Structure formats: C-alpha cells, structure tokens
Amino acid sequence: xxxxxxxxxxxxxxxxxxxxxxxxxxxRYTDTLPDASEPWIISGSTFTEVLVDAVLLDFRPDxxxxxxxxxGDKLIYIAGKVLSTxxxxxxxxxxxxxxxxxxxxxxxxxDPSNSDVILYQAxxxxxxxxxx
Numbered sequence: 001x002x003x004x005x006x007x008x009x010x011x012x013x014x015x016x017x018x019x020x021x022x023x024x025x026x027x028r029y030t031d032t033l034p035d036a037s038e039p040w041i042i043s044g045s046t047f048t049e050v051l052v053d054a055v056l057l058d059f060r061p062d063x064x065x066x067x068x069x070x071x072g073d074k075l076i077y078i079a080g081k082v083l084s085t086x087x088x089x090x091x092x093x094x095x096x097x098x099x100x101x102x103x104x105x106x107x108x109x110x111d112p113s114n115s116d117v118i119l120y121q122a123x124x125x126x127x128x129x130x131x132x
Contacts, residue, residue, distance in 0.1 A: 006116045013119050014079035017053050024054035024078070026086065027093040027101070050086045054078045056096060056124070074102065074124040080110070080117030088120050093127065103127040 027049040034043045055077040059069060076094055088109075093101040102124035110119040 003113075003116075006113050006118070009118050010079070010081045010116060014053075014081040017055055017077060017079045021053045021055040021077070022096060024052050024056075024076075025049050025095040026052055026078070026083070026088065026104075027095060028086075028089065029093075048086075050083065052078055052082045054094065054096070056094075056102075068106065069123065070125065072126060076102070076104065076120075076122045076124045078120045078122075080119055083117070083120060088122065094122075094124055101127045 027047050029045045029047045031045045032043045034041060057075045057077070059073060059075055063075070078088070088104065088107050090105055090107060092104045094104055095101045103126075104122040104124055106123040108121040109117055110121065111117045
C-alpha cells in the first residue's frame with residue numbers, strides 16, 4: 001500500500017468517527033516533582049487535555065474473553081489523525097460531556113505502516129468505580 005492509501009484511511013476513519021461519535025476530552029495527569037529540600041510535602045499534579053471526537057460502544061459478547069473485562073466496561077474508538085501529537089497512554093481519562101470520567105485501559109493502536117496511526121481502540125472503565 002502506498003502512503004496515499006494510508007492517508008485516505010486516516011481521513012475516512014476521522015470522518016466516520018466525527019459523523020457517528022461525539023465530543024470527548026482526553027485528559028492526562030502528570031505528577032509534579034516535589035521540592036528537593038522538602039520531599040515529604042506532596043506537590044500535586046497537573047493535567048493536559050485535548051478535545052477529540054470519539055465513539056463509545058458496549059463490548060459484544062464475542063469481544064470479551066478472560067478476566068480483563070468487567071461488567072460496565074466500554075469500548076472507545078478515536079481517530080489517529082486527531083491524536084497524532086498527543087497520542088494515548090494507559091490510564092488517561094476520557095470524559096464525554098458531563099458524564100463521569102472513563103479511565104482508558106488496554107489501548108490498541110491500528111498502525112499498519114508503522115508510521116501513520118489510523119485508529120486508537122481502548123477499553124474504558126468508569127472512574128471512580130460506582131457500586132450499584
């Protein structure tokens with residue numbers, strides 16, 4: 001496949017996720033380093049966020065295997081085109097509208113050319129976990 005084909009796939013993926021998805025904020029927390037003279041004082045953390053379009057879906061029964069999934073987990077698809085500089089990491093948070101945050105686990109990257117990420121797929125779990 002040529003580079004033009006991968007660009008076309010990235011554009012199509014972004015267009016479909018925009019059409020069928022909704023706005024989502026991806027937030028990444030980063031711990032700030034404590035003062036070297038007083039390392040026992042917790043200094044807190046900062047966060048970086050980016051606004052994307054994403055699709056939030058339920059897992060199909062054939063997608064669930066083993067003990068890695070819990071009831072209520074969701075599947076999130078995000079186009080690679082919009083996260084090209086930010087990327088995604090385990091334990092980032094996804095926030096849809098005013099809903100509670102979802103923590104991202106088991107992130108899979110669809111990157112057939114090893115240079116152009118077409119799609120991010122992640123398992124999402126509600127955070128904080130609510131007991132019902």
